[in-house]
Amino acid sequence: MQVASAYIHIPFCEHICYYCDFNKVFLKGQPVDDYVDMLVEEMKYTIDQYPTNQLKTIFVGGGTPTVLNENQLKKLCEGIRANLPFVDGEFTFEANPGDLSMDKLNILKEYGVNRLSFGVQSFNDDLLKKIGRTHTSKDVYQTIHKAQSAGFTNISIDLIYSLPGQTEEDFKETLNKAFELELPHYSSYSLIVEPKTIFYNLMKKGKLHLPSEESEANMYSLLMNEMEKHGYAQYEISNFSKPGYESKHNLVYWDNEEYFGFGAGAHSYLSGTRKSNIGPIKKYIEKIQDKQLPIFEENVLSSAEKMEEHMFLGLRKNEGISIAQFNNRYDKPLLTVFEKPIKAMVEKGWLEIKEGYVRLTKEGRFFGNEVFQSFLVL
Numbered sequence: 001m002q003v004a005s006a007y008i009h010i011p012f013c014e015h016i017c018y019y020c021d022f023n024k025v026f027l028k029g030q031p032v033d034d035y036v037d038m039l040v041e042e043m044k045y046t047i048d049q050y051p052t053n054q055l056k057t058i059f060v061g062g063g064t065p066t067v068l069n070e071n072q073l074k075k076l077c078e079g080i081r082a083n084l085p086f087v088d089g090e091f092t093f094e095a096n097p098g099d100l101s102m103d104k105l106n107i108l109k110e111y112g113v114n115r116l117s118f119g120v121q122s123f124n125d126d127l128l129k130k131i132g133r134t135h136t137s138k139d140v141y142q143t144i145h146k147a148q149s150a151g152f153t154n155i156s157i158d159l160i161y162s163l164p165g166q167t168e169e170d171f172k173e174t175l176n177k178a179f180e181l182e183l184p185h186y187s188s189y190s191l192i193v194e195p196k197t198i199f200y201n202l203m204k205k206g207k208l209h210l211p212s213e214e215s216e217a218n219m220y221s222l223l224m225n226e227m228e229k230h231g232y233a234q235y236e237i238s239n240f241s242k243p244g245y246e247s248k249h250n251l252v253y254w255d256n257e258e259y260f261g262f263g264a265g266a267h268s269y270l271s272g273t274r275k276s277n278i279g280p281i282k283k284y285i286e287k288i289q290d291k292q293l294p295i296f297e298e299n300v301l302s303s304a305e306k307m308e309e310h311m312f313l314g315l316r317k318n319e320g321i322s323i324a325q326f327n328n329r330y331d332k333p334l335l336t337v338f339e340k341p342i343k344a345m346v347e348k349g350w351l352e353i354k355e356g357y358v359r360l361t362k363e364g365r366f367f368g369n370e371v372f373q374s375f376l377v378l
Helices: 032-049 070-083 102-110 125-130 137-149 168-180 198-204 213-229 248-254 281-289 303-314 323-330 339-348 364-373
Strands: 005-010 057-062 090-095 115-121 155-161 185-190 233-236 239-241 259-262 267-270 273-277 295-300 351-354 357-360
Touching: 005 070, 005 248, 032 070, 032 259, 032 281, 057 070, 057 248, 070 102, 090 248, 102 137, 115 137, 137 155, 155 168, 155 213, 168 213, 185 213, 213 233, 213 364, 248 303, 259 273, 303 323, 303 364, 339 351, 339 364, 351 364, 357 364
Parallel strands: 005 057, 005 259, 057 090, 090 115, 115 155, 155 185
Antiparallel strands: 185 239, 233 239, 259 267, 267 273, 273 295, 351 357
């Protein structure tokens, strides 16, 4: 069996951001040590059940992985190294600005972490408060400088646009400050108001004032133009990098390859089956203490579902989908299987067929969700 990657979920946060809908809880009073122990056990049980060749990437996300104390962080990294078939490759930790001490950075370095991804979101301190972040732009500069002095060179930051009360000028200013850091990778997403978030509750009460759709489109256009101007290639709808610094882990998802998901609420894709883990932390811990894998739900994909997923995931990439690769993988001709939606989207000017690939046009990137939904037809 060949599984490409592993995602590891740390669900603890010192505060909850107003837009976040990931599986997370306040750190205080949580059984963090037990959680880390059981996370390592889950890795052991899973690899016993699904032996695989070398993994290409590992990504530790959250929540906030770096809220773990030094001992917990060390135990987690030791557990990863002892149980997962991973020697070299991309090893990423998510972090919040202001969370990382030199001691924690040195532990990450010691265990071979070679990529850091910081949730910056904005360089406007007033906006950061509005969205429930506790760091300031000053924390961003200090933390990134600290990470660089610890020897980290592959650093990415996330930015969000179309935030409540945000103007196009403000987003341009945030981009300018981001470029001053001269990092090799940037991700930037439009705010999506998800159910069960503080922003969703405010929106229902009419108290969340977001920029117009036109303004959001202008911010996305600005993002693409500024990234290109500063020498960053857009390789996916929301991701930009210098050559060779693309997120190899995220490319595993977009290439529809298989991956492990460890931790409460984590998702995995193994042997053509999508699985999700139990979300509540105590139930997750209890399940593993009972020597069982903490599976909550399993969905065995049909051939049609696999092809649909291949389309809406792969079309996120700027290079698009290789027609030859699709034909070989599914033993069916892509241009016949999806003849109708491709024809409709080409006529709209949102898709193009070029050099053996089906891909979004530049205009099509603004209508990605509509294009993706058009492939849910089988």
